[in-house]
Amino acid sequence: MSVGDGGHHGLPRLLAGLEPGGGAITLSAHARVHGPLPNIAPHQLIEEVERSGLRGRGGADFPTARKLRAVADRRRVGPLIVNGSETEPASAKDRLLLGRLPHLVLDGAVLAAQAVGASEVIVKVGDGALDALRALDGAISVRDSDRVRISVVAGPEGYVSGEESAVVHYLNSQVAKPTLVPPRPFERGYRGRPTLIQNPETLAQLALVARFGSRWYRELGTVADPGSALVTITGAVRAPGVYELAFGTSMSDLLAAAGGPSEPLQALLVGGYFGTWVDASAAVGLRLAREDLRSVDCSLGSGVLIALGESACGLHESARVITYLAEQSAGQCGPCVYGLRAIADTVAALASGVAHAGERDRVLRWAQEIRGRGACHHPDGAVRFVESALRVFGGDIESHRRGRCGARPAGLPLGETALAPPRLGASERPAARTRRRVAR
């Protein structure tokens, strides 16, 4: 078949069919919004994804077609894993997709599985993602024409448990900690087999590319950053939430999409807790585009944007976040365990005014020393965050030393989502830590 036109022009794309305040979309409503699952040959799908320029939305920003090809070129391919862990505390996009629009993610997973020769899909989510678990169970039970088996696994929710080798490790042996790479999952993953692991948003985008083609996909965005992205916008904005925006959108339009700032802003944290603080005056001139973000040393990462109001203290908030990140170390690599702990303690001392400004240089030196020295990228992301915090809020250290910080806590979320799903009764919680559900 030819991959063609017919897609909705403009926005929303991924979020089309989302009913405000509603539950999970039904299969028939999903088919009405997007049309049936296309019958597309594996090589054609990979080529179309390549032409679309789609890149992974789990944080690493890796070209999706390259990953598909790397697995498709191998034999005895393992299951396709949907990495729905969403361990970034402020992020809510993957839970939104899995909990409300599960068929779009499953379409992408089934198509990608077929493209690389996988006969099974495993969706891995955090065990607190109750809406997603329930929606996936319901969606899988009504999909009877998929040619691959689909199952769901719930696992622990710590920050590093979403790293891809940790996901594979958990599925292989119930240990949600990263493993030494290489081998990477695409070389030796689930049960030793080549394994493709993708973020839910990546797969949802892929499902649209498969239906409507790369030319349609490129109608939005810029030449270098085509398409749209889901961005969780939170902090000092009037309407925090998940928004779908075209690449190339200006930061001020991003903030406007979330109702605009709720107070004058001092900084934006772009990319979540592995991301970068940017001074508000520098941030507003940027677009949601790699080129612009790179100019201030940041990237979209996991698609989180946190606005920090002038009434808050960036130094205090950053100390809380780096303490959290240090606690989230999987405890396997010395530089990560001891280095992040030392950095977190010193940043906390700077924020509470008990360390002198010279300690800042020690933190920056330690950051240099531990970069690249973990089995996974956890320390790299954490030190990027700290370096940007000291760059943007370093000027406040002296006033903290003199006890002059009267800021209000901004309460950046730690360990749970900023946009928590509605609370559920105990009877609706999953009975066991790990559950599997197999369709067909």
Ligand SMILES: Cc1cc2nc3c(=O)[nH]c(=O)nc-3n(C[C@H](O)[C@H](O)[C@H](O)COP(=O)(O)O)c2cc1C
């Ligand atoms: C510490 C750490 C935590 C991560 N957590 C997640 C996560 O929760 N969800 C996710 O999709 N990717 C996460 N990633 C990125 C994954 O390792 C991997 O790159 C991603 O799932 C691949 O999918 P993509 O190519 O579609 O982005 C994490 C990476 C690191 C280093």
Ligand code: SF4
């Ligand atoms: S770098 Fe840190 S989080 Fe990553 S595997 Fe090593 S100890 Fe665990």
